[in-house]
Amino acid sequence: MVKNSIPLPEQWQDQTKKVLIVDDEIAMSQAIARVFKRSGWDTQVAHDGFEAGLLLGEFKPDVMTLDLKMPYMDGFSVLSLTREKFQDQGLVIIVISAQGQQDLKKALNLGADFILEKPFENEQLKSIIHLCELA
Secondary structure, three states: OOOOOOOOOEEEEEOOEEEEEEEEOOHHHHHHHHHHOOOEEEEEEEEOHHHHHHHHHHHOOOOEOOOOOOOOOOHHHHHHHHHHOOOOHHHEEEEOOOOHHHHHHHHHHHHOOEEEEEOOOOHHHHHHHHHHHOO
C-alpha cells in the first residue's frame, strides 16, 4: 500500500512515538536519546537550529527537545519558528537548557510545553516523557 501511495488505515500505521533532540553538545544529545530510547521512542538528533528545521519537516516528531544556547540559530529562534510553522501538528516542545530561570521562563512564554534545567536526573526526564505519552 505504501509503495502505491495508498494511505494505511490508522490501526496499521506504526504507532512508535518520535522525538527530535536538538542540542549541539554530542554527549548531552546522546544522554537524552538514551532515556527516550529506553522508553521505546524513535530518536533523531539535530546539532543546530537549521538541521532541526529540516528534520521537523522530514521526521515529523511528536516531541522535540531543545537546547537554548546553540551556534548559528539559538533555541529561542527555533522555538518561535517551530510554533509558527508547525502549530497544527500538536508538537510537544521540551526545553532542556543550562540557561538561567529568566531564560527558561522566556522559553515557556514563547511556547515551550516543559522546561528542564541542566544538569538533570534521568527520572525527571522520564516523568516528562510519561506526560508526553499521555498526550
